[in-house]
Amino acid sequence: MxxxxxxxxxxxxxxxxxxxxxxxxxxxxxxxxxxxxxxxxxxxxxxxxxxxxxxxxxxxxxxxxxxxxxxxxxxxxxxxxxxxxxSAVQIQDVTFKNIFGVSSTEVAVNLQCSKAMPCKNVKLINIDLAYDGPGRRATSLCSNVIASSSGKLVPGGCI
Known part of the structure; x- marks a missing residue:
């Protein structure tokens, strides 16, 4: 439609x-x-x-x-x-829960929010992601995120 x-x-x-x-x-x-x-x-x-x-x-x-x-x-x-x-998008009260798997890119978690309107109350619960590439671990890239976590959090770095 x-x-x-x-x-x-x-x-x-x-x-x-x-x-x-x-x-x-x-x-x-x-x-x-x-x-x-x-x-x-x-x-x-x-x-x-x-x-x-x-x-x-x-x-x-x-x-x-x-x-x-x-x-x-x-x-x-x-x-x-x-x-x-x-423009002026407010993202808040989002939960990522029970996410397990393998990422084809080194950056497995990528949360990029605006300085003017940061993401608020983002919850990461039981996240376990690995990188499929040789010799490196999965990473995270986060900016302007107000977040909390519980349970396993791999890769870390956003909290």
């Missing part, structure tokens, strides 16, 4: 006025649109896969949100999200 060239608006002080709310859907493209609401410009919740947002102007409101806050405290899985030409 493609959504393009739309203009959505609601008063800035209107609560719960998501512009576009996506759940249990895949292969959605949103482009060349203007969305100004009192809540999320675009929100993606559990079951959303292969979502692309390109050339969407958001504001006022909360911008683009991934995952749902406060409903039942269950885990939500959102996959394959692509944004183009984004």
């Amino acid at each position: 493609s959504i393009s060239h739309v203009k959505l608006s609601a008063p800035a002080d209107s609560p719960n006025t998501d512009g576009i709310h996506i759940g249990t859907s895949r292969n959605i493209k949103i482009s060349k649109s203007v969305i100004g609401t009192g809540d999320d410009c675009v929100s993606m919740v559990s079951g959303s896969q292969s979502i692309e947002v390109n050339g969407v102007a958001c504001g006022p409101g909360h911008g683009i949100s991934i995952g749902c806050l406060g409903r039942g405290h269950e885990h939500e899985y959102v996959k394959g999200i692509t944004g183009h030409s984004s």
Whole structure:
């Protein structure tokens, strides 16, 4: 499904006025649109896969949100999200859990966040990655990340 060239608006002080709310859907493209609401410009919740947002102007409101806050405290899985030409993106409350395997690159964990909007409350739980190349170990490369870890963390270095 493609959504393009739309203009959505609601008063800035209107609560719960998501512009576009996506759940249990895949292969959605949103482009060349203007969305100004009192809540999320675009929100993606559990079951959303292969979502692309390109050339969407958001504001006022909360911008683009991934995952749902406060409903039942269950885990939500959102996959394959692509944004183009984004600015002022706040990534927070992300958990990487029980990830095991072999990386084809030496840098197995790469978390790069903005100085202006650092990633917050990133949790690394039971991560064990090895490098497939000769003679070296897997490494991590992280910047502007506020994170915590528990259980095994290989490679280390991001905390």
